[in-house]
Amino acid sequence: MVLTPILEKTWNQNILFSVLVELTYRCNLDCFFCYNDLGLQGQALSDEQYFACFEDLARMQVMNLTFTGGEPLSHPSFLALGSKARELGFVVRIKSNGHALRGHLAEQIKQRVDPFLIEVSLHGADAETHDRQTRVPGSFKRLLSNLQEMRSLGLRVKLNSTLTTWNEGQFRAMYDLADRLGIPLAMTPTVTPRDDGDTSPLAIRPSDDGVRDFYRYLDHRVPDAEAVDTCHGEPSIQKNCGAGASGLAIDPYGNVYPCVQWRRPLGNLHQQAIEAIWQGSPALAQVRQLNVDAKTTVLALETEGEGMSHCLGLSEEKTGDPLGIDPDAQRNARLLRQIQAEKRRPPLLPILP
């Protein structure tokens, strides 16, 4: 891939390339497994503070700016902020539940923001399953209608989904639905706790059989692709992932983190400009070292680490140590290796002429 050497450089040399901005935790849906810390307090960033931050990021040659939430479209200044991001030349991505992406707002987003990609969440292949997650009746029907409208406006859309006990029996139908819509779908078997430490979303983590079946299907669907996006990357890359190395996340109150999953505070935009945090935060220096150490830790697992996606943020949240091994990541890797071993196993019965 043409970008691999650039990504390698950004990870190894700590060149900020991608920033994710959680504009608000307000949302028009009520997903059971939402990871946002809805009790978090603070002073929301003003539009002027966002503009100043975006100008700093553009000067720093940051390429990707992702708006998320909550539901980012529910921020009252979303169009103004998105439009500013476009004017400053960012590759803009929007992560949305898609519920409001219709009519005038969808047109305005196309005209004023022109995002590279809108990533929309899909929770099931039918209304019963999708709406069970969103806890808003009619949200599935409305999403399908909105997706078609987005496509007709020329917006580039991708579907994201998390495998859960609720939808593990219908992920094939979800991929079929995405194919019919002409929209790519990416699913992950990783359910995360909430950012406040509440582990109740883990109650719907997919079963072993569900994950195994999912990997088997992915292997059949895309035979040459890796079923799991292993974060630790190429041997020449010194870090486990881009957290704090090429990427940062900002919450609605100006707190800056290494990534959306790793909520270790690095600084706050009410007190410091983003460049000062990027250049001088002692917490960020520690994060970068941990990221190097994590790569060594995963490689030291040898066979046990094969196919494992180690997330420092999830590990810190679940085990108290960013270098600790998340049991769910370990399980998923074990199931993946089982599927790979099945492929290598000779048939039980000889094929007779």
Next chain:
Amino acid sequence: MNDSNRRFRPCSDVRFRVIDREAVVLRQNAAQALVLNEVGARILQLLDDKASLAEVIDRLSEEFEADPVEIAADCYEFVEDLTEHGVVEPIIAKTAIPLVH
């Protein structure tokens, strides 16, 4: 292409950044990424700053201490490539039309 007064600009779906002297270019409509080397990156930056081809050539020969004639040939060819790949487009000067009463 070798009219040195011509100006080009990045196409409206193109986004680019210069990272460690190389340019990472994304053509959004084609979902295609390109990487330009240091000289290519500088040309794209100068075009984005509204420089004419003549001004680009002057700046490059100064910055890279190279023969302007050689730079000019390479520069015309490179801008033609960028145009063919949908990265830049010529800026068409608006002609003043006299008002007729």
